Amino acid sequence: MYSKFLNLEQEKQDRIINAAIKEFAQKGYERASTNEMVKAAGISKGLLFHYFGNKKQLFLFLFDYCCRILAEQFYQKINLAERDFFTRIRQAVMIKMELLTTYPDLFTFIEEAYLEDSAEVKVEVDKKVKVLSDANFGKVYEGIDFSKFRDDMDIKKVLKIITYTFEKLSEEMLSQAKLSPTHHIDYEKGFQEAEVYFEIFTTCFYK
Template identity: 65%
Template structure:
């Protein structure tokens, strides 16, 4: 679908992508202006739609582009030879914190996507986000040493409780961000709070 755009030289691709990410991250989907994007990127509006079709398709492309870039780097940095469940989660959070420093604009855009409630894209994006979460969770659980968990409690229920705990924590963070003026998220605070949950869950479900 985006073959015309992907056939461009990388410098021009990056210029368009960076301009679009900046505009959507700052203003959200509905208020983002394609006029501002083409002005920043130094191309015509006709060319932008030639590459992407419309604003909605461009937004979908950017989401896939950013999540693929971040996920690929994330999987390279996380040590999947680590079999302890909670140690791997801790490691994953630390990697994410490091990547926030190296890819702030990409993370800001992805964060805004998860906060987005535009009716034009909400249904489709909710589905995309659910699919992405499911795939990443399956990958994350690969190779975990489940023998460390208690045998007197159903393992599937334990994993569901842990998953629900962190999903709820994530929902609370996003809801708080929605109510803040600049959608700011205090990642260090999240890290500290998550560690408290690790301690409780380890005591509850490890032998």
């Protein structure tokens, strides 16, 4: 679907992507202006729609693009040879903080996409989020040394408890951001709260 765009020289692709990401991140899907995007990218509106078809397809393309870039960077940095469950998860948290600093616009766009209420894109985004969550769940836990957990524990249930806890924390962070005028997600506060749960879970579930 996007072959014409992907055949462009990289510099032009980057200009279009960066302009569109910034506009969507700042204004959300409904209020984002394709006129502003093409102005910032230095192309015509006709060309933008020639490459992507419409605003919705552009938005969904960018969501996939941002997730792919961040996932590639994340898995390049994380040490999947680390077998301790909580050490690995803490490592993941620190990498996320590093990526937040390196790619702030990508994270802002993804945050807005997660919070997006527009019926035009919400269903598709929610489906993509579920697929990503399921895929990353398995990969992040791959190779973990579960022998460190107490013998009287059902590991599957323990992982569900931990996963549900952090999913709930994420939901609360998103809800708070949605109520905020800036839609800013306080990751530092979230990571500090997560650390409290890490300590509790280590005490409860490890031998």
